[in-house]
Amino acid sequence: MFSKTCEYALRALIYITQQTKDGGRIGIKDIAAGIDSPEYFIAKILQDLSRKGFVQSAKGPTGGFYLDNISLNRSLAEIVKEMDGDKIFSGCALGLKECSETHPCPVHNEFKHIRNNLQNMLNDMKIGDFVDQLDAQEAFLKR
Structure with missing residues (x-):
């Protein structure tokens, strides 16, 4: 990850x-x-x-x-952002450049919850x- x-x-x-x-x-x-x-x-x-x-x-x-x-x-999130950038918290699960709410990839709606939960967890730690x-x-x- x-x-x-x-x-x-x-x-x-x-x-x-x-x-x-x-x-x-x-x-x-x-x-x-x-x-x-x-x-x-x-x-x-x-x-x-x-x-x-x-x-x-x-x-x-x-x-x-x-x-x-x-x-x-x-927070662990600060370290992750510093080392890997914030793509893990905002990027597309399939690596698409144009994935968004208005132009979602096939897994966008499910993955955004995982991404948000991960960011919240790492922010809290x-x-x-x-x-x-x-x-x-x-x-x-x-x-």
């Missing part, structure tokens, strides 16, 4: 949140291992997210990545919302 880049970005941000909840920071190697992603790929993604203010980083011996309160309250589930092992980022 999401691009690999978007999937890794979401997983990384959630993982960083869990691992730094007590005020620490976490490095690229640990993030890559924790979410089962290629280190080089996640480094590029996090560099981009850091530049755009979705994650914070610090250099030095106690450096690494962490999220501030503003980042913790960002904040990056910081998953720590308790992960800590209680009710949800997982890696298997």
